[in-house]
Amino acid sequence: MVKKYLLIVFIIFFSNTYMQARAENDNQSIINYMDVYNNLMDKDYNLTDFGSFGNMNNIYKSLNEKQMRALSLKYKNDIERYAANRIKSLYKLYMDSFRSYGVNSIYTFNTIDKYFIPDIKMNYITVSAIDYYDNILIKNYPELVSAMRRYVSFAPAAPENDKKYDIMFSSLMEFHASKTSDINDLDNELFYKYKGKQPVKVKGIFTLSNVNNTSSYKICDREYYINRYLPKTEFTSYDKSFELKNLSIRPKKFTYGNNIYPNILSQGKFGEVYFDAEITLGIDSMIYLHNDDKRVALISVDEIKINKIINSFEYRDFITELDVISDRYRLISDNGSVNIRNAPDGKVIGQIEVGHYSSVDHYNGLKNFESNEEKYFFNNTENEDYYNKFRNYYSKIKKLLNIREFKIGQWYIIPYNNGYGYIHSSHIKIIEQ
Numbered sequence: 001m002v003k004k005y006l007l008i009v010f011i012i013f014f015s016n017t018y019m020q021a022r023a024e025n026d027n028q029s030i031i032n033y034m035d036v037y038n039n040l041m042d043k044d045y046n047l048t049d050f051g052s053f054g055n056m057n058n059i060y061k062s063l064n065e066k067q068m069r070a071l072s073l074k075y076k077n078d079i080e081r082y083a084a085n086r087i088k089s090l091y092k093l094y095m096d097s098f099r100s101y102g103v104n105s106i107y108t109f110n111t112i113d114k115y116f117i118p119d120i121k122m123n124y125i126t127v128s129a130i131d132y133y134d135n136i137l138i139k140n141y142p143e144l145v146s147a148m149r150r151y152v153s154f155a156p157a158a159p160e161n162d163k164k165y166d167i168m169f170s171s172l173m174e175f176h177a178s179k180t181s182d183i184n185d186l187d188n189e190l191f192y193k194y195k196g197k198q199p200v201k202v203k204g205i206f207t208l209s210n211v212n213n214t215s216s217y218k219i220c221d222r223e224y225y226i227n228r229y230l231p232k233t234e235f236t237s238y239d240k241s242f243e244l245k246n247l248s249i250r251p252k253k254f255t256y257g258n259n260i261y262p263n264i265l266s267q268g269k270f271g272e273v274y275f276d277a278e279i280t281l282g283i284d285s286m287i288y289l290h291n292d293d294k295r296v297a298l299i300s301v302d303e304i305k306i307n308k309i310i311n312s313f314e315y316r317d318f319i320t321e322l323d324v325i326s327d328r329y330r331l332i333s334d335n336g337s338v339n340i341r342n343a344p345d346g347k348v349i350g351q352i353e354v355g356h357y358s359s360v361d362h363y364n365g366l367k368n369f370e371s372n373e374e375k376y377f378f379n380n381t382e383n384e385d386y387y388n389k390f391r392n393y394y395s396k397i398k399k400l401l402n403i404r405e406f407k408i409g410q411w412y413i414i415p416y417n418n419g420y421g422y423i424h425s426s427h428i429k430i431i432e433q
Contacts, residue, residue, distance in 0.1 A: 033059040037067060040074070047078040048133060057141045060148075072151040079133050083126040090125075094118035097190055101289055101297050102226040107236075107243035112192065115200065116287055119191035127157035192287035199282040199302060204237035206249075206277035206304060210401045226295045231401060232272065235279050235304075244279075247287065247299040251279075254393045256306035260400070271314040273400075276307040329412070329428035331358040338428075340421035344411040349421060360414045360423065362407075 036059050039045060040052065047056070056075070060068060095118075098109065134154050138145050145154060209232035226246060233249040236242070260275075282302035290296045331338050333354040340350040352358060407413065410425040 033062045037063065037071070040071060046082055047075045048082045048129075053137055053141060053144075057144045060144050068147060069151045072148040075148070076130075076152050079129050080126060083129040086125055086129070087120065087122055090120055091118055094120070094190060094192070097289060098297075101246070101295055103246040103297065105243060105245045107240065108245045108247070111242050111244060112287070115194060115196060115281055116192040116285075117195040119193045119286070130157040190289040194281055194283055194285035196281070196283070199280055201278055201280050202235075202237050202242045203276075203278050204235055204242065205310065206275045206279070206306060207232065207234040207236075207272055208275065208397070208400060209233075209272040226297055228295075230296070231397065235277070244299060247297050249279075249304065250298050250300045251302070251304040251393055252284070252300065253303040254306075254396045255303070256396075256400075257308075259308065260306055271312060273312045274310045276310050278305045278307070279303070280305075326361045327430055328359050328361055329430050331360065332427050332429055338423060340414075340416050340423060341411075342421070344408050344422055346422065350416065360428065362412045362414050362428070 036055050040047060040055060056071065060071070063071065095109070095113070098112065103109070134157075138154060148154075227248045230248045235244045235249060279301055280303040285299070285301050288296075288298045288300070331352060331354045337351045337353050339348045340352065341347060342349045352360070408422075411422045412425060412428060413420055414423055415421075
């Protein structure tokens, strides 16, 4: 009897201990899932972060309807919040792209920031993000998705033909934003559009040169040039508040009066001419950056109107970056040397001894920048319309620039001692190529 009584006592004690332990475990489980839920619902925590989906899947069966609804809505809101932050980062990357191209004037940056905006397909970023994360959730956690469908939609957000997914989601986002798989890729193309609603007219100084609008910079000991094959064009407003430097300016309408004579730089020199001018930015104005070994940064504007010549400047030193047409001439002399002069019939500044291999290079003009531009930058159908907009500009600018032989009468201009010299035609004979 005593044994039976002790057995009953033991069973009751064990049962109470078991139920207490189970209750403690259940309480601990409640505490754990609520900790996870509260962490997921924190306003500073984004459900697109790594590990969120697994945590959501682990606790969703323990949530009541109100909690499940809140978690589902936060999931969708967090994707849009992520996309918004991604757009901000893309804006910064786009602006940084100018620096990578060699544009380094703070005044030009201010002008770009004031009047232009990166051409980012913002909606594509958001819908791509929604589809991307929804697809992960549907594929890996179908039961969780079934529970969430009571509160949010999992229908595709992007049209089927816009789903151009990449291996990395960052690349996917950048594809939709900038028409390229990687914004730092050496073959990307970036576009900026005019953000104003009305045209803006600015008066100032337009600079035109028969040297190229280039600057150089190095990346990993490799030197890059910007606009190496294009004539130099710049514009600065009189109050210095508006500036375009290191951007090759492309006006759809380029006008100048009869008092602006053609072939301004027809003396066979390299130089710049400064004009009183007015530039117009309109709703079609845009900036185009093409990033490869032959980098180009173009800005299209509605119009440049040239009023008069203000001044001009002649380069005293030879411009080594020029893309020029050159001929090689053999030197000829009866007395064993050829004089180099500072001007036609001018002062002798040096002599070149004539030998069997003696020769000089004569630059007989700049290479046709229109054909270079078409070859290097507009050689695909995507850019053909953009290129065709400026054919009229090409024909007019050629009348202002000297794209002809660098020669004055019978005197040939040649590079000499990092500058220029003149040799009479009687002392040289072209070497057939």
